[in-house]
Amino acid sequence: MSAIEAAGVPSAIDGVLLLDKPAGPSSNAVLQQAKRLLGAARAGHTGTLDPLASGLLVIGFGEATKFSGELLEADKVYRAHLKLGERTSTGDAEGEVIARGEIAVGRDQVLAVLQRFRGEIEQVPPMYAAIKHEGRPLYAYARSGEHVARAPRRIVIRRLDLDAFDGSTVVLRVECSKGTYVRVLAEDIGAALGCEAHLAGLERMAVGPFALGDAIGLDELAAMPLPARRARLLPAEVLLASRPRLALDAERAAKFLHGGAVPVSSPGGTAGVFGPDGIFLGTGEVDGDGMLKPKRLLAVRGKADPSSDSAPETPRSSKQLVEGADSKLK
Numbered sequence: 001m002s003a004i005e006a007a008g009v010p011s012a013i014d015g016v017l018l019l020d021k022p023a024g025p026s027s028n029a030v031l032q033q034a035k036r037l038l039g040a041a042r043a044g045h046t047g048t049l050d051p052l053a054s055g056l057l058v059i060g061f062g063e064a065t066k067f068s069g070e071l072l073e074a075d076k077v078y079r080a081h082l083k084l085g086e087r088t089s090t091g092d093a094e095g096e097v098i099a100r101g102e103i104a105v106g107r108d109q110v111l112a113v114l115q116r117f118r119g120e121i122e123q124v125p126p127m128y129a130a131i132k133h134e135g136r137p138l139y140a141y142a143r144s145g146e147h148v149a150r151a152p153r154r155i156v157i158r159r160l161d162l163d164a165f166d167g168s169t170v171v172l173r174v175e176c177s178k179g180t181y182v183r184v185l186a187e188d189i190g191a192a193l194g195c196e197a198h199l200a201g202l203e204r205m206a207v208g209p210f211a212l213g214d215a216i217g218l219d220e221l222a223a224m225p226l227p228a229r230r231a232r233l234l235p236a237e238v239l240l241a242s243r244p245r246l247a248l249d250a251e252r253a254a255k256f257l258h259g260g261a262v263p264v265s266s267p268g269g270t271a272g273v274f275g276p277d278g279i280f281l282g283t284g285e286v287d288g289d290g291m292l293k294p295k296r297l298l299a300v301r302g303k304a305d306p307s308s309d310s311a312p313e314t315p316r317s318s319k320q321l322v323e324g325a326d327s328k329l330k
Contacts, residue, residue: 013040014062014298015233018215023054023201030218034059037221038229046071046239047207052092055079055204056212064236066296067283071239073178074208075158081201082170082186084193090128091183092199101196107165113192114172117185118160122152126184155180169200209241236298237280240272246284246292247274257281261291270295 017038021030027048035043044065046058055078060068085103088095125131127142131150141148159175170189174182183199190197205212221229244266252262253275266286273281273292282297 011039011041012062013038013230013233014064014236015060015230016064016236016238017059017061017233018210019057019059019221020212020215020217021049021054021057021204022218023052026051027057030057031059033218034221035061037218038233039226044068047076049204050092050202052094052199053202053204055202056207056210056215057204058207058210060236060239061233062236063298064239066298067236067239070242071208074242075175075177076180076204077159077206078172078174078176078182079163079203079205080172080174080182080186080199082172082189082197083200084168084170084190084195084197086198087187087190087196088198091126091181091187093201095128095198099196101190101194103168103195105193105195107162109193110165110170111162113189114160114162116192117189118157120154120156123155123181123184123188124152125150126181128183129181153179157185170197173205209238235280237272237274240283243283244269244271245274246271246286247278248276248281248292250276253279253281256284256292256294257297259294261287261293263290264292265290266292 017034019030019034021027027045031043031045038061040061042065043059043061046060046068049055049057058068058071083093084105085101086097087099087101089098125138127138127148127150129138131138133141133148133150138148138150156177157174157180158177159173161173162170163173164171174180174185176182176185182202186197186199203212216232221232224232246264246266248256248262248264253273256262256273264286268286268288270283270285271292273284273294275281280298283295284292285295286292
């Protein structure tokens with residue numbers, strides 16, 4: 001451990017952590033705890049979970065935060081527990097019960113209703129949501145007792161499987177597009193069954209290519225020494241798994257890192273860009289003329305801890321790429 005780390009000073013580490021969030025704390029509280037455990041200077045998550053929810057939280061550290069937006073578009077998979085017979089003010093177990101209904105449904109009825117919610121559907125966002133109306137989040141209106149009309153949004157429910165049913169509780173596996181509110185889905189299913197329902201529990205099982213089975217809990221992370229905690233970090237480029245991958249030679253990579261456009265043979269759009277030996281450089285946008293322009297680049301910096309001669313550069317070789325080809329570009 002370096003002198004800076006031993007002193008408890010946050011350092012510039014980069015990477016992605018798959019964390020198993022417990023139910024109860026907010027996503028930000030969990031992020032801040034993980035940030036302290038890794039001694040990181042900067043961190044950000046790639047999509048929040050409500051305090052009620054548990055499961056996969058993907059956290060980016062350092063330079064990886066530049067690419068965290070890539071997962072906002074990704075599909076999610078949830079395990080949802082619906083309690084039949086009660087509708088709440090928030091759509092989940094945190095709200096007050098505002099309506100009750102008689103439960104008189106069987107498994108076959110539940111299966112028939114689920115079929116109506118598969119595929120592309122419209123969903124009205126809940127009042128308790130962070131979506132803004134005239135500059136204020138909807139939940140601010142809800143907390144003050146005001147009602148705001150919300151337009152329905154198109155979402156896609158790719159899978160909706162019945163995992164369990166005991167007469168009063170429905171357990172579902174939901175694979176859905178971005179923008180889906182599982183709380184609203186629970187309420188709508190309850191209304192379709194004619195008995196009311198709310199979301200009693202929610203666990204996020206997957207985000208894009210990342211699965212809960214590969215995540216680590218806070219307690220387990222805290223029990224590790226710092227080097228082992230940091231060994232859990234994945235490289236920043238894993239956030240770009242859905243993007244094309246472009247490899248540049250040393251000369252083009254150096255020009256790209258200086259902000260210059262370089263020619264490539266690739267369709268238009270955003271791509272992950274790599275230099276020689278697979279060094280991740282950042283993302284770029286290919287225009288209609290086949291020119292790759294920088295979009296988000298990894299910072300070129302030296303050692304995170306100047307007091308430690310053995311501290312690796314982050315990223316290890318992008319700085320060397322720039323320096324090695326500077327003479328060719330001048």
